[in-house]
Amino acid sequence: MARTADHDLRRRQIAAAVHRLVATEGLDAATVAGVAREAGYSVGLVQHYFRSKDELLLFAYNQVTKAIHDRVAARIADGVVRKRTISAVVFDSLLELLPIDDERRGEFRVSRAFLGRSLENDTLAEVARTAAADIRGQLAVAVHNGKECGEVEPHLDPDLAATRVTALVDGLAEQLYQDPARAVGRRTLRAAAEEIIRACLDSVFTGECRQYRS
Amino acid sequence: MARTADHDLRRRQIAAAVHRLVATEGLDAATVAGVAREAGYSVGLVQHYFRSKDELLLFAYNQVTKAIHDRVAARIADGVVRKRTISAVVFDSLLELLPIDDERRGEFRVSRAFLGRSLENDTLAEVARTAAADIRGQLAVAVHNGKECGEVEPHLDPDLAATRVTALVDGLAEQLYQDPARAVGRRTLRAAAEEIIRACLDSVFTGECRQYRS
DNA sequence: CGCATAACCGTATCGCCGTATGGTTTTGGC
DNA sequence: GCCAAAACCATACGGCGATACGGTTATGCG
Numbered sequence: 001m002a003r004t005a006d007h008d009l010r011r012r013q014i015a016a017a018v019h020r021l022v023a024t025e026g027l028d029a030a031t032v033a034g035v036a037r038e039a040g041y042s043v044g045l046v047q048h049y050f051r052s053k054d055e056l057l058l059f060a061y062n063q064v065t066k067a068i069h070d071r072v073a074a075r076i077a078d079g080v081v082r083k084r085t086i087s088a089v090v091f092d093s094l095l096e097l098l099p100i101d102d103e104r105r106g107e108f109r110v111s112r113a114f115l116g117r118s119l120e121n122d123t124l125a126e127v128a129r130t131a132a133a134d135i136r137g138q139l140a141v142a143v144h145n146g147k148e149c150g151e152v153e154p155h156l157d158p159d160l161a162a163t164r165v166t167a168l169v170d171g172l173a174e175q176l177y178q179d180p181a182r183a184v185g186r187r188t189l190r191a192a193a194e195e196i197i198r199a200c201l202d203s204v205f206t207g208e209c210r211q212y213r214s
Numbered sequence: 215m216a217r218t219a220d221h222d223l224r225r226r227q228i229a230a231a232v233h234r235l236v237a238t239e240g241l242d243a244a245t246v247a248g249v250a251r252e253a254g255y256s257v258g259l260v261q262h263y264f265r266s267k268d269e270l271l272l273f274a275y276n277q278v279t280k281a282i283h284d285r286v287a288a289r290i291a292d293g294v295v296r297k298r299t300i301s302a303v304v305f306d307s308l309l310e311l312l313p314i315d316d317e318r319r320g321e322f323r324v325s326r327a328f329l330g331r332s333l334e335n336d337t338l339a340e341v342a343r344t345a346a347a348d349i350r351g352q353l354a355v356a357v358h359n360g361k362e363c364g365e366v367e368p369h370l371d372p373d374l375a376a377t378r379v380t381a382l383v384d385g386l387a388e389q390l391y392q393d394p395a396r397a398v399g400r401r402t403l404r405a406a407a408e409e410i411i412r413a414c415l416d417s418v419f420t421g422e423c424r425q426y427r428s
Numbered sequence: 429c430g431c432a433t434a435a436c437c438g439t440a441t442c443g444c445c446g447t448a449t450g451g452t453t454t455t456g457g458c
Numbered sequence: 459g460c461c462a463a464a465a466c467c468a469t470a471c472g473g474c475g476a477t478a479c480g481g482t483t484a485t486g487c488g
Contacts, residue, residue, distance in 0.1 A: 002433035003485045010435095026334025032476060042437050043477095053476065109333055116330015119323055120240025129392050157399045163389065164410045170388055171381025178343050185371045196378045216463035217455045224465095246446060256467050257447095267446065 010049050011059060014039050018060040023106035027113040030057070058123055061114045064107065065131040071096050072138065086146045087205035090139065094169050094197055097135070099177045100190060108177055136162045143204060151205045161204045168200055224263050225273060228253050232274035237320035241327040244271070272337055275328045278321065279345040285310050286352065300360045301419035304353065308383050308411055311349070313391045314404055322391055350376045357418060365419045375418045382414055 017039035021030045032053055036046045050056040072093045079089030099108035118124035139162040146152030172193040175182070184192035231253035235244045246267055250257045264270040286307045293303030313322035332338035353376040360366030386407040389396070398406035 001486050001488095003435050003483085005435060026331075028334060031474085033474090043439095044437050044479095045435075047477075048434090048436065113330055113333050116327055116333075117240075119327050119330075120242060125392070132389065132392060159398045160401075160406055160410070163386075163398050163403070163406055164382070167385025167389060167410070168378070168382050170385035171383070172377075174384055175346065175377065175381060178339075178346060184373045184377050187374075189377070192374055192377055196374070196381070215456055215458095217453085217465050219465060245444080247444090257469095258467050259465075261447075262464090262466065 007049070010045075012063065014041070014046055014049060014056065015060040015063045018056065019064065019106070019110050022060075022110045022113050027057075027117055032056070054121075054123070057114075057117075058127070061124055061127050064110050064114070065127060065134075068097070068107065068111070068131070069134060072135070076138070076142075085205070085209045086142050086149065086151050087201055087209075090142050090205075091198060091201055093138075094165070094201075095194070097169055098173050098190075098193060099180075105177065108173065112177075132166070136166050139165055146205055146207075149209050150207045151209050153206055156204065165197075165200055165204065169197060172196065221263070224259075226277065228255070228260055228263060228270065229274040229277045232270065233278065233320070233324050236274075236324045236327050241271075241331055244274075246270075268335075268337075271328075271331075272341070275338055275341050278324050278328070279341060279348075282311070282321065282325070282345070283348060286349070290352070290356075299419070299423045300356050300363065300365050301415055304356050304419075305412060305415055307352075308379070308415075309408070311383055312387050312404075312407060313394075319391065322387065326391075346380070350380050353379055360419055360421075363423050364421045365423050367420055370418065379411075379414055379418065383411060386410065 014035060017035050018030050021034055021038050032046055033043055035056070036043045039046070046056070050059065075093045075096055076089055079086075079092065096104070099105040114124055115128050118128045136159075140158040143152055143156065143158035143161050147154055147156070176189055176193055180189065182189040187195070228249060231249050232244050235248055235252050246260055247257055249270070250260045253260070260270070264273065289307040289310055290303055293300075293306065310318070313319040328338055329342050332342045350373075354372040357366055357370065357372035357375050361368055361370070361372075390403055390407055394403065396403040401409070
């Protein structure tokens with residue numbers, strides 16, 4: 001009938017260009033013309049795949065949160081396969097959220113750029129809310145599962161624990177981003193962050209794993 | 215010799231207009247013309263007091279961080295006068311950082327808007343870094359003082375504790391902002407946040423105050 | 429083949445932004 | 459009272475943004 005192209009692929013390619021631009025030059029640099037140039041397409045093509053700039057940014061933001069979600073999910077799946085303790089899997093998953101290498105730093109920058117813009121854009125704010133709730137939810141499930149296998153005290157509130165742990169990790173991520181070279185006592189900030197997270201998890205997962213389940 | 219006006223006052227008035235605009239409509243709404251209108255002045259006057267828009271935004275951001283710093287400092291001074299325990303004073307000071315009422319929510323929005331922009335603007339990033347370091351520093355001093363009066367174990371690292379507590383508070387502030395109406399277990403999020411902060415402080419200030427000092 | 433149709437492009441349009449500029453008004457000091 | 463200088467204003471200007479639009483190219487299908 002007519003020429004065809006992989007619609008979804010194009011949209012993801014364009015979104016990737018947005019990510020690169022935002023990570024390196026900030027959200028203001030993500031103009032339609034700039035994105036088109038970065039993606040190696042024309043302005044008209046970007047318009048062909050996204051009705052408006054808002055739709056483009058929304059899609060790009062959703063892609064980022066999805067990528068983070070998938071990385072965490074992969075960590076969890078890996079932990080389940082290798083039959084590790086819930087505490088250890090959760091620890092590794094949380095480390096995925098810290099800006100400790102260039103890739104994660106870029107992701108962090110993009111996320112935070114959109115988070116800033118979400119102050120003025122309810123649609124973006126909704127994405128941010130959902131993403132945060134998702135992480136908290138996964139964590140709460142992990143804590144709940146911890147009760148069944150004996151790693152967590154039965155009376156501990158999973159919601160409260162998830163709130164506490166995610167808050168801590170988010171705050172540490174921010175500090176790690178702002179000044180990666182900072183020293184805490186005689187440790188690096190990164191080592192301090194890991195120590196803090198581990199201690200916090202130890203206060204949640206206080207027992208030994210007796211019987212495993214996902 | 216010539217007509218006079220309170221230079222600093224005008225600058226603060228204009229900065230206040232920036233704050234109102236940013237809090238209600240976001241940083242993008244803070245155009246020079248918009249700020250002038252909000253302040254009730256002309257575009258030319260704003261130019262008269264600020265060489266460029268960047269200088270205006272920088273000044274406005276500094277004003278916000280200063281306001282927060284001053285509020286925390288006032289809380290501490292008040293606590294010292296009333297001879298309260300360090301733990302209690304710190305707790306109240308940290309509550310000042312949470313977006314729990316309209317004023318603080320506005321302040322939070324402004325801070326976060328600038329934080330987002332600081333991804334692209336090193337000068338703004340420096341302000342953010344300094345502001346965060348300042349809060350952490352005040353907290354570390356409080357922990358240090360706690361050792362002298364017996365509220366804190368002598369071997370506890372003030373830097374590490376400050377890192378942990380500020381991270382937690384920042385993360386909770388974010389959650390509180392994103393969804394103030396959220397419930398955690400059968401508590402409100404705000405109650406949960408206070409409970410979490412108190413528990414964290416209790417893990418730092420483990421002793422009784424024996425002898426007081428600032 | 430051939431043509432309908434989707435993929436893709438280049439540019440015109442229009443509005444808004446930051447800043448420059450050339451004023452007018454006010455007032456402190458002599 | 460007068461005048462220099464600061465306070466303050468209105469508008470012009472150049473640039474860049476998002477979007478609209480008309481055109482061109484390529485290709486699946488009959």
